[in-house]
Amino acid sequence: MPTWLVTGGAGFIGGNFVREAVAHGVRVVNLDALTYAGNLESLRDLDGNPDHVFIHGDIGDRALVSRLLAEHRPDAVLNFAAESHVDRSIDGPAAFIQTNVVGTLALLESVRDYWKSLQGAAREGFRFLHVSTDEVYGTLGETGKFTETTPYAPNSPYSASKAASDHLVRAFHHTYGLPTLTTNCSNNYGPYHFPEKLIPLVIAKALAGEPLPVYGDGRQVRDWLYVSDHCEAIRTVLAGGRVGETYNIGGNAEKQNIEVVQAICALLDERRPREDGKPRESQITFVADRPGHDRRYAIDASKLRDELGWEPKYTFERGLAETVDWYLANQDWVRHVLDGSYRLERIGVSA
Template identity: 60%
Template sequence: MRSNKSETVFVTGGAGFIGSALVRYLIRETDHTVINVDKLTYAGHLESLEPITDSDRYHFVQGDICDKEEIQRLFDEYQPDTVIHLAAESHVDRSIDGSAEFIRTNIVGTHNLLELAKDYYESLEGERKEIFRFLHVSTDEVYGELGNEGFFKETTSYDPRSPYSASKASSDHLARAWFHTYDFPVLITNCSNNYGPYQFPEKLIPVVILKALQGEDIPVYGDGTNVRDWLYVDDHARALFKVAQEGEIGETYNIGGHNEKQNIEVVKEICSILDELRPKATGHYEDQITFVTDRPGHDFRYAIDASKIEEELGWKPEETFESGIKKTVQWYLDNIDWCEAVTENNYSLERLGTAE
């Protein structure tokens, strides 16, 4: 276990959904200094960080992990003790429509970051070198799909099915290779589907909420029986910090929420909560559900075995799906202005929400 002294943490992609939750957690719950490096693509929004931007331990830098000179400058200036790498293109549908940016960011960008971090690590001495860690954050989608039974374990063979998951699998392999080839202190996490406040409305849960409120059709792929494990984003942030601080170098940790649900179950649960919190004048929100043509290569089921991180590091999710989804729906009801601001003029709602 590391000492309790203040450290400097690089978070790439810290203006995204999971990244911003991690940054908020680090500022609120630790005394570490956080350097948030984010390109601010369509899914990165500084509004998600407004609760902590006044902290003198928080610094934002708009930067691209593919820009070697800029990232080198940041290593030189801020001298991090830990790098937590979340910057990635992450939407399956977008990867199907156009894979090039996924290859650039998720593979080339990760390679750049690993190279620069390795050179920086090799320049360190003493305790600074001993405590340095590089945490690469990935997804359960690299494992492919499951049948009706079983769980993804850290030893499950990779079988990516979409350009997105293939690009993340590639970046995982790079990170693992840097550990084995260069003795670089890498850790890897693979998580299940995240949900919670501040999620950009291209994923299933926020868009079901928004389309329901707008009186529009709520699109569900296929027959809605695809199964995902749902992880509340604040639980994920706690897990990432736990792994970065206490995980064994070279190891992979799966992070899941113990909340397997069919997509249609998730949609109906949201509709039921909205019926309670914001009832319609007539009818029910569930009446707006519309089944649409399934997407290509849509994996049937993902489910995470998170026993390793629970047994070795003592982490468990605090939120059940029932508690987390109610908090999430209430947050979106209270923050409609945020949703309008982050989607204004830069996003089409045409395919919004049909994917996880």
């Protein structure tokens, strides 16, 4: 049974990845600092599972990370840990630099030292996989897509911090020989998504009868990737990706923000109609645009397809319908996030 150290494994993408990895026969050591986006309720189905070891801690704690590496001897380290909300990075960029840059550097130093201590097949097979974002590439015009060779041009403090972490990973491979892999993904969606991001936010506000805020004219374009497809892609890159390479992961689902909001409204009108019979599109409200808002992202994932045979399984329509259904069936989880009670789960976690 392989062992993987997963950082940020109580967050949205990391939590989905951890659950799937354990289901695929991997022993996961899950290190998460449990910032506001870390939610142990999202890992409830792994309670008591000996193949999931949760540790409350920070990737910047070199002593802790070094101890975990020495104790559990992982075959791979996968770094999901990150501050990731653009609006929060505009309001307070320092936290993003601390976690995404300083924290990643500390993690890389600990992992480098551990890797150097390995021998033979263990050293040859070890991998460090860094999960990043397409936002490092900046913004696109009406045509074109991001490739792995697109120059970096980050436009928010969040994307700048992720770009810096990507460069550090690249440097540790070229300078020290650390066997790294980097993935840059498009916008994820699916179960357990923290309800400050577009899709879960719209679902929650629509059900509450509140205005549905849409930035600017709502015509910003994103490539939407269902989180389970993303998790499978990461496993694929980990298993067969070329050391030192970057792989873009996209969902082949470019949508304008307003189209996404309208699609959610239509699904909710079918499944949970308003008592007054009005369409939920009537709740849409256009608000002042976000500062420096990137206009369009689009991913060219042909390298991943051609080298490793991965393509997304979910269409946007199928993924969004399953996402809406999950939120309707898990309103307790949503309620605990919105009222903050999920954070009480931090009491008594291991460290």
